[in-house]
Each structure stands twice: as C-alpha cells, then as structure tokens.
Amino acid sequence: MNWTSFDTWIVVVGALCALACALPGCFLVLRKMSMMGDAISHAVLPGLAIAFLVTGTRASVPMFLGAAIAGLLTALFTQWIMRFGNVDRGAAMGIVFTTLFAVGLLLIRRAADHVDLDPGCVLYGAIELTPLDTVSVGGLDIPRAALVNGGVLLANLLVLTLLYKELKLSSFDPDLADTLGYSSQFLHYLLMTLVAVTTVAAFESVGSIIVIAMLIVPPATALLLTHRLLPMLLLSAAAAVLAAVTGHLGAIVVPRWFGFESTTSSGMIALASGLIFLLAWLFSPSQGIVARRFRRALDPPPLSNTETETT
Amino acid sequence: MPDFSDIFEVLLLQNYNTRLVVLSTTLLGIAAGLVGSFLLLRKRSLMGDALSHATLPGIAIAFAVMVSFGGEGKSLPALLLGATISGVAGIATMLLIRNTTKLRDDVAMGFVLSVFFGVGVASLRMVQDIPGASAAGLESFIYGKTAAMVASDFLLIALVAGAASLLSLLFLKEFLILCFDDGYAASQGWPTLFLDILLLGLVTAVTVIGLQAVGLILVIAFLITPPTAARFWTQRLLPMLLISAFIGGVSGWLGASLSALTPQLPAGAVIVLVAAVLFLVSLFFAPERGVLPRFLNQAALRRKEDRQHFLRAAYEIVEEQASGGSVANRSFPFEALLAKRSWSPHQLRRILRVARREDHLEPTPPGRLRLSEPGFGEAARVTRNHRLWETYLIQYADVAPSHVDRDADMVEHILGAELVRELEAKLVGALPDLSVPPSPHPFPSPSA
Numbered sequence: 177m178n179w180t181s182f183d184t185w186i187v188v189v190g191a192l193c194a195l196a197c198a199l200p201g202c203f204l205v206l207r208k209m210s211m212m213g214d215a216i217s218h219a220v221l222p223g224l225a226i227a228f229l230v231t232g233t234r235a236s237v238p239m240f241l242g243a244a245i246a247g248l249l250t251a252l253f254t255q256w257i258m259r260f261g262n263v264d265r266g267a268a269m270g271i272v273f274t275t276l277f278a279v280g281l282l283l284i285r286r287a288a289d290h291v292d293l294d295p296g297c298v299l300y301g302a303i304e305l306t307p308l309d310t311v312s313v314g315g316l317d318i319p320r321a322a323l324v325n326g327g328v329l330l331a332n333l334l335v336l337t338l339l340y341k342e343l344k345l346s347s348f349d350p351d352l353a354d355t356l357g358y359s360s361q362f363l364h365y366l367l368m369t370l371v372a373v374t375t376v377a378a379f380e381s382v383g384s385i386i387v388i389a390m391l392i393v394p395p396a397t398a399l400l401l402t403h404r405l406l407p408m409l410l411l412s413a414a415a416a417v418l419a420a421v422t423g424h425l426g427a428i429v430v431p432r433w434f435g436f437e438s439t440t441s442s443g444m445i446a447l448a449s450g451l452i453f454l455l456a457w458l459f460s461p462s463q464g465i466v467a468r469r470f471r472r473a474l475d476p477p478p479l480s481n482t483e484t485e486t487t
Numbered sequence: 488m489p490d491f492s493d494i495f496e497v498l499l500l501q502n503y504n505t506r507l508v509v510l511s512t513t514l515l516g517i518a519a520g521l522v523g524s525f526l527l528l529r530k531r532s533l534m535g536d537a538l539s540h541a542t543l544p545g546i547a548i549a550f551a552v553m554v555s556f557g558g559e560g561k562s563l564p565a566l567l568l569g570a571t572i573s574g575v576a577g578i579a580t581m582l583l584i585r586n587t588t589k590l591r592d593d594v595a596m597g598f599v600l601s602v603f604f605g606v607g608v609a610s611l612r613m614v615q616d617i618p619g620a621s622a623a624g625l626e627s628f629i630y631g632k633t634a635a636m637v638a639s640d641f642l643l644i645a646l647v648a649g650a651a652s653l654l655s656l657l658f659l660k661e662f663l664i665l666c667f668d669d670g671y672a673a674s675q676g677w678p679t680l681f682l683d684i685l686l687l688g689l690v691t692a693v694t695v696i697g698l699q700a701v702g703l704i705l706v707i708a709f710l711i712t713p714p715t716a717a718r719f720w721t722q723r724l725l726p727m728l729l730i731s732a733f734i735g736g737v738s739g740w741l742g743a744s745l746s747a748l749t750p751q752l753p754a755g756a757v758i759v760l761v762a763a764v765l766f767l768v769s770l771f772f773a774p775e776r777g778v779l780p781r782f783l784n785q786a787a788l789r790r791k792e793d794r795q796h797f798l799r800a801a802y803e804i805v806e807e808q809a810s811g812g813s814v815a816n817r818s819f820p821f822e823a824l825l826a827k828r829s830w831s832p833h834q835l836r837r838i839l840r841v842a843r844r845e846d847h848l849e850p851t852p853p854g855r856l857r858l859s860e861p862g863f864g865e866a867a868r869v870t871r872n873h874r875l876w877e878t879y880l881i882q883y884a885d886v887a888p889s890h891v892d893r894d895a896d897m898v899e900h901i902l903g904a905e906l907v908r909e910l911e912a913k914l915v916g917a918l919p920d921l922s923v924p925p926s927p928h929p930f931p932s933p934s935a
Contacts, residue, residue, distance in 0.1 A: 189675065205590075210597035211533050218704065260778050261770050267532040268713045271766060273710035278759035281705075281916030285753055383608070385540065396594045405927065427609070436613040446605020453598065457588060465587055 185307040187424045189321045190445055193378045194416035196329035199336055200370045202409050205395040206347045211266065212251065213391040215273035216222055217375045217384040219250040221280025228301035229287055236324070240376055247372025250276060251365065301382045303441045321381045330376040332370060336409075343367070389446035390416065395454050400456040400463055415456075419424040419449035439464070498744050506748040507641040511648075512700050512739035512758060516709060518648035520735025521655040521695065523710035524717065525729050528666035534578075534687070535710035537596040538701040539694045541577025543607025545569035545640045546628055546698075552612045563640050563699065570628075570695045577603050631702030644696045652732070661722050662686060701755035708759040709735060716766040718771035734769075738762035748760045793838045794898045795869045797848065800827035801858055802866035806913055814867075818857035825827035871900050875910045882914070 204210050204329040219374025227238040250272050257268040313323070336343070343363060346353035350360035371391070378387045398411035423445030431439045458465050497869025526532055553562065577599045584595040611625055655662065664672040665682045671681045690710065697706030717731035742758030771779050804819045804827065825835055839856070842848045847862030858866055876895040880886040886894050 199896075205594055208591050208593050210593040211536070214533075214536065214597060214600060257770070261715075261719065262776065263718070264527065264530050264532065265717055266530065267527055267711050270532050270536060270707055270711035271715060271763065274705060275758055275763040277701070277704055278708070278756035278763070281753060281756040282760070285751055285756070289865045349593070356881060385601055385604045388597055388606070389605050390598035392594060392601060396590055396598055399594075400588060434613065436616055438616075439609045443605045443607070443609030446602050447609060450598070450602035451579050453602075457584070463588060 182307050183191065183424065183428070185319050185322065186303055186441055187421055189238070189306050189319060189325060190303060190420035190424060190441065191254070191324060191417045192329055193382055194390045194420045194445070194449075195413055196325050196332055196374050197378055197387060198394040198412040198416040199329075199332045199409065200367060200374055201391035201396070202395040202405075202412055203343055203347055203367055204371065204391060205399060207367075208406075210392045210396075211269055212254075213371055213375070214385075214388050214405045215254065215269045216247040216372050217379060217391075218273045218389045219276035220244075220246045220372070220376055220379070220384065222246055222276050222283060223280075225280050225283035225287070236320075240373075243376035246276065247375060248365070248369055250326050251293040251368035251372075258479075275397065306381050324377050325381065328374050333376060335341050335366070335370060339363070339366075376391075382445065386442045386446045389449050393446075393449040394419065395450045397449070397453045397456045400453075402462075415449065415452050419445055419452055422452075423448035493920060494563060494610045494744075494748060494792055498740075505744070507638065508636050508700075508747065508754065509740055509743040511636065511641050511644045512743040512754065514645050514648040514739070515693070515697055515700055515730045515757070516713065516735030516739030516762075518651040518655075518735075519693050519706070519709035520713040520717070520731035520733070521688075521728055522693050523735075524714040524724075524731045525655065525662045525666055525686055526690060526710060526722075527714040527718065531592075531684070531717075532711045533582075533593075533596055533689055536707045537581060537600040537693060538574050538577060538687075538691060539698070539706050540600040540607075541603035542570035542574045542695060542703060543604055543606075543628070544610055545571065545573025545576075546625060547610035547614050548658070551610070554614070557720055560902055564643060566625075566628075567643075567695050567698070567824070570698060571691060573603065573607075574691050574695065580693070623855050627702070628698045629702055630753065631700055631705060636699070640699060644700065647696045648690050654685070655689060655728075658685065659725070659728070660680070668860065674821070705755040705759045708762055709738075709859050712759070712762040712766050713738065716762070716769040719769040719776045721775055734762065734765050738765060788900065790841065794842065794845070794847075796828060796830075797824075797838050797842055798858075798866035798869045799834075800824055801856070801874055802863075802870040803827065805858070805863075805866075806870075816858055816860070816863040818851055818855045821854055821856055824856060842880065872902055872907055872910075875907065875914060876902065878914055879910055 201213065204213055219319045220243035223242035223244070224239055225244025226244075226246075230242075243480065250269075253272045254265070255262050256266055257271065261268070263271075303321075306319045310317040311318045311320050311323060312318075342353070342358045343357070346358060346360040346363045353360045353363070375391075375460040377389050378390065384442045394412040394415035395408065397415045398408040401411050402407070402408050424441045426448055427439050427444040430444065456464070459467070460469055494543055518728075522534070523532075526534060546569055549566050552569075553565055580603075581595045581599045581801050584590055584598060585592060614625070660750055661672075661677060661682050664677060665679060666829040667685070668909050669679050672682075691709065694703075694706055697703075697709055700706075701709065713735035714731040715725070716734050717727045720730050722728050738761040739756050742761040743754050745761070746752040746757040769777065801824060802814075803818070804823050805817055806814050808819065809815060821835075825832060830838070839848065840863070846859055847865060849857045849859045849862075851857045873895055876899050877891045880891050880894055881888055
C-alpha cells in the first residue's frame with residue numbers, strides 16, 4: 177500500500193464532510209427526524225438541475241443555492257402535506273422527495289445532450305477526484321471540496337454554539353420552548369436549512385445517499401454510548417472522523433482480499449460507520465448487548481412472588 | 488410530436504414494442520397500490536424506502552457470484568434473488584436495531600438505508616472491474632430501465648405482481664386487524680408476527696420487481712403515493728384498497744405510455760409524476776377528506792356558529808329588557824350586543840351583515856338593532872336549545888352550573904333535530920313550557 181498526499185486529502189475531505197454532517201445529524205436523530213435527511217438529500221436533485229439549466233455553468237454558488245432551496249422546499253412541502261392533508265409524516269416525506277427526485281431526473285435527462293451532469297455522480301459522488309480540483313490559499317494548494325466542507329463545518333459550529341441551549345430545549349421539549357418564547361418552528365426550519373446546506377456541500381464529494389450515513393449513523397452510535405447532549409455531539413464527531421479514516425483505508429485494502437482493484441471511498445466510509453455502529457451496539461458499556469448479557473449473568477433478577485406461585 | 492393514432496396505439500396496448508412495458512408497469516402499480524395501503528396504515532411507509540435501498544448490494548454480489556461461476560452475470564431472476572436476500576437482510580437489521588436498542592424506527596431505517604446503499608455502491612464499483620464481464624447495466628437498477636424489457640422479464644413481473652395482489656386480498660381481514668389494532672389482534676390469537684412478516688414479504692416482492700421497471704428510488708413512490716392519495720377518498724379499507732390499486736394502475740399505464748411516446752423521458756420519472764398529480768388532485772378535491780371540501784365544511788360550520796351566537800346574544804338582551812315579564816321583540820343598542828361575547832366590533836359587523844342578508848334583522852336607525860319576526864323566532868329556538876343542553880349537562884353530566892354555559896356553547900352547534908327531540912323527552916317538566924299555545928278554533932277534519 178502506498179499512501180500519497182492524494183490519500184491524505186481524500187481522508188481530510190471525508191472527515192470534514194462527516195464532521196459537518198454529524199453535528200446537525202445529532203439533532204435530527206434526537207427529533208426523530210432522521211429520515212428528513214434522506215428526503216432532503218434525494219430532493220436536492222431538481223435544485224441542482226434547475227440551477228444548472230438557468231445559469232448554464234457548473235459554478236458552485238448557483239448550484240449551492242438551488243440545492244439549498246430545494247432542500248428547504250422539501251421540509252416545507254412535507255410540513256404542509258402533513259398539516260393540511262392529515263397525512264403521516266413518513267408518507268408525506270416519501271411523496272415529496274420521490275416527486276422532486278423524479279422532476280430532477282427528468283430535467284437532467286431532457287438536457288442530457290448538452291449537459292454533463294451525471295445523476296450517478298449525484299448519488300454516489302466522486303471523492304477520489306476532489307484532490308484534483310484545488311484552490312491556492314496562501315501558496316498552498318487545497319482541494320476546493322475541503323474548503324467548502326470546512327466552511328460548512330465552521331458555519332454549523334457557529335450556529336450550534338450560538339443557539340446551543342435553544343436547540344437543545346426545542347429538541348427535547350418543543351412546547352416548553354414555545355411557551356418560553358423560542359419559536360420551535362423557526363428552529364425547525366433553521367435546522368432544516370443547516371441540513372440542506374450541509375447535504376449539498378457534502379454530496380458533491382460523497383454522494384447524496386452516503387450523506388445520510390454521515391448524518392445519521394455517527395449520532396446513532398453516540399446515542400448508544402451516552403444520554404447527554406454534549407458528550408453525544410463529541411462522540412458522534414469522533415465516530416465520524418474514525419469512519420472517514422478507516423473507510424478510505426478500507427477502500428484501498430479490502431478489494432484486494434477479493435481480488436478486485438479498488439472501490440469507492442464514499443461507499444466504504446458508509447460501511448465503516450456502519451461497523452463502528454455495530455461495535456457500539458455490541459459493546460457499549462451501558463446499553464450494549466454484551467454488557468446487558470453480562471449484567472444479567474452476574475446478578476440474576478430475584479424471583480418475584482408471582483413466579484414462585486406459578487411454579 | 489407523435490400523432491393521434493400513435494397515442495391511441497400505445498394507450499390501447501396495440502403497439503407490440505410498448506405493450507409489455509405498459510402492461511407490466513400497470514400490474515406493478517396495482518400490486519404496489521394494494522400492498523402499500525397496508526404499509527401506510529401501519530405507519531411504515533418509509534420501510535419501502537429503506538428496503539429498496541438495501542437491495543443494491545444484493546444485485547452487485549449476485550452479479551459477482553454469477554460471473555465467478557462462469558456465467559454471463561445478467562440473468563434477471565438471479566439478480567432479483569440477490570436483491571431479495573439483501574433486502575430481507577436489511578429488514579432484519581432494522582428490526583434487530585429496533586428491538587435491541589433504544590433507538591427509534593427512523594434511525595433504524597436511516598441506518599439500514601444508507602449503510603446498505605454504501606455497501607452496494609462500493610461493491611458495484613468493485614465488480615465493474617471484473618475483466619471480461621460488463622457490469623454496465625447494473626446501475627440501471629438505480630434509475631430503472633423500462634425499455635429494456637423482454638418477454639420473460641414481463642412474465643416474472645406479472646406473476647409476482649399477480650401473486651402479491653391476490654395474497655393481499657386473501658389476507659384482507661387479517662391485515663385489517665393488524666393495521667388498526669395489533670395489540671387486539673395478538674390478544675385474539677392472530678399470529679401477528681407471521682402476518683407482519685408476510686406483509687413485509689409482499690412489500691419486498693413488489694419492490695424487487697419494481698427495481699427493473701422504475702428503479703430503486705422511484706419504486707418507493709409506487710408504494711407510498713397511491714395509498715396516500717386513496718386515503719383522501721374514503722374512510723373504509725376495501726374501497727381504499729381498490730382506489731389505491733386503481734391510482735397505482737393508472738399511473739403505471741399513463742406514465743409508461745407517455746414515456747413511450749416521447750423519447751428521452753425515463754418511464755420511472757414520468758410514472759412518479761403522474762402519481763404525484765393524482766395525489767395532488769386527491770389532496771385538494773377528494774370529497775371525503777380533501778382539503779377544499781373540508782375547508783368549505785368548516786367555513787359553513789363557522790357561519791352557523793356565528794349566526795347562533797348572535798341570535799342567542801340578541802335574545803338574552805331582549806330577555807333582560809323584559810326583566811321577568813313576557814319576552815317581546817324590542818330594539819337594543821349595538822354596544823349591548825358587543826358586550827355579550829368576546830367578539831371584535833369588526834367581527835360583529837360582519838356577522839350582522841350576514842344576518843341582514845338572511846332576513847334575521849329589521850332595518851333600524853344606526854346604532855340600534857332589532858330582530859325581524861323570523862329572526863326572533865329563530866333566536867327563541869336557538870336559546871331554547873342552548874338551555875335544554877345546559878339543563879341536561881347539569882342533571883346528567885354533573886357539570887357545575889357556573890361552567891355549564893361554556894360547555895354547552897362548545898357542543899350545541901352540532902345539535903341535530905333528532906338530538907333536540909331526545910333532550911326534550913328526557914327533560915320533560917324541567918323547563919317551563921315554551922310551546923305554541925293551542926289553536927283557538929277547531930281544525931277541519933281531513934276526512935271531510
């Protein structure tokens with residue numbers, strides 16, 4: 177295995193991406209809205225396509241705006257269908273994102289002759305190519321994706337530190353937040369905006385579905401290890417970075433075992449975060465399967481009265 | 488632009504090239520509409536989402552296995568078998584996470600969806616490097632590739648779709664009880680676990696055959712959109728199933744036909760958009776639960792409430808003026824009416840405008856109001872109903888007299904004539920008789 181600066185940059189981009197996703201992801205998981213990440217990340221497709229068709233370039237800013245607006249519209253439409261149609265949240269979400277995805281697919285196919293916007297690229301990204309597209313900052317060539325994801329990470333950190341207690345309150349008790357004067361509606365849409373922006377920044381490098389793995393899996397892992405918000409945020413950040421590093425390593429090493437050349441890092445990052453989740457699931461000191469088994473073996477529950485009576 | 492006869496040829500299945508495609512998406516739509524209804528009622532719509540994403544690694548691995556055994560690697564049944572196995576593994580993981588951790592459904596679904604899809608992407612990429620075997624067509628399972636359908640594929644799809652539809656109709660009663668009250672079903676001795684597994688099995692089957700036709704992302708829409716649309720049209724299960732199957736079938740038929748008529752329109756996307764349009768129509772216009780009819784109903788109820796509030800307030804003012812004597816229809820100032828309830832002057836003026844239009848008010852000098860003869864009669868009737876209701880609440884529901892006014896206020900507007908008669912029968916003697924005095928002259932007998 178030969179590790180190059182290329183690989184370092186891939187890991188850095190992956191880690192920044194995963195970190196940026198894990199922070200809003202924690203709140204998505206706590207608000208029982210994990211699937212919203214799924215919906216938004218599918219639904220950004222038409223935003224991208226329209227931005228491209230209107231401006232005719234693949235410049236970042238219009239694409240970014242288009243996708244962010246599409247993401248926010250997904251949240252909005254879902255809310256409307258839920259409220260006005262009395263529809264279950266899951267169903268409302270499913271309808272909105274599949275429809276938007278279909279619109280995006282149509283737009284892209286219609287323009288396919290003179291466009292090189294590949295829907296495959298949207299779904300699973302091209303993290304391997306990110307180190308090629310660099311921007312010179314202070315004499316140092318830094319991949320554009322690293323800058324974009326780093327910027328989003330900083331923005332997420334900023335919002336999170338500024339509104340930490342508001343977000344915490346509205347995640348655990350939206351009604352109390354409302355009565356205390358912090359609009360939980362506003363915070364909901366703020367969070368959705370964060371998710372949309374983060375998703376857009378991330379999917380260029382890792383693809384729109386792996387983004388969901390980055391949004392949900394590290395926070396879910398953290399939730400298996402702790403029940404407090406701040407440790408949860410830190411743990412999920414750690415799990416995110418670990419997944420990015422081991423995922424890329426795995427992408428280089430694992431295919432050899434089966435006699436293949438190589439594979440995509442983004443897919444392997446998703447797999448790695450899944451495996452980290454599996455470890456936490458099995459070995460978490462408080463809730464892990466093994467720990468619970470042990471506890472049961474060490475101190476068996478006393479026979480209750482009803483049981484002795486029936487035997 | 489295709490001309491008229493082309494359109495008819497495709498829509499009526501007379502065109503050989505498109506017949507198979509249109510028929511199979513129609514059948515798929517019907518099956519998905521039926522199975523998806525149960526999924527929706529069980530509040531597990533997004534299960535199809537997680538499931539369909541989880542099929543991807545199975546496709547790639549099935550391909551790799553077939554190639555390593557020296558095959559060509561493109562046999563549809565084998566690929567779909569792989570998809571089924573990994574889909575089932577996905578569901579199993581989801582259920583395991585839900586049952587052994589404190590994480591909720593949404594997290595379990597998101598986990599399975601993204602991690603399995605990640606594995607799928609990684610393994611697709613790996614098998615693409617296999618020398619001598621072209622895996623290029625595998626990606627079409629993500630977006631669907633309807634046009635590339637041959638007769639044997641159609642047979643497979645038709646068979647599975649038919650079986651799934653038949654099974655969901657056969658197990659109608661069992662699924663009904665499972666969807667509406669699984670606890671009750673279990674206590675009555677129904678095998679809920681088996682039924683749940685059967686339902687998920689049907690969902691898996693429909694998803695997997697949908698992969699070929701519309702792709703793994705858009706097949707989700709097939710499972711969710713028609714049932715949700717059908718839900719607006721009815722409150723009963725069987726009609727809902729039929730409407731949902733109809734909407735699914737029509738989307739599949741129209742969508743596939745449209746995409747066959749215009750090159751470059753991928754069938755999956757068009758089908759989803761047709762279904763989305765049908766959903767929007769249902770959302771707004773369905774008579775049972777649509778947004779527009781419900782809005783109109785609410786507006787009518789609000790108008791009725793306003794009218795009754797106004798009439799009763801007016802009657803009570805006139806009653807106070809009579810101070811114990813017989814109540815006669817006199818004029819009263821606007822301010823007295825305004826003080827009766829918590830309505831703003833603007834609101835009250837709007838209500839009064841409606842009352843004038845309905846001939847409940849007589850023309851009066853500004854600032855004074857006077858009920859018309861029919862208005863006064865109606866006011867007496869409304870007030871009487873209110874008091875009947877209050878008396879009932881005090882006598883039978885033990886509501887404190889100080890609270891009874893508000894409680895009666897909340898329920899009285901939906902009183903039907905039937906209920907009023909029942910109240911009268913119950914409360915005989917509790918209220919002074921307000922009935923019309925007996926006629927002073929004899930009636931001519933009808934036989935004469």
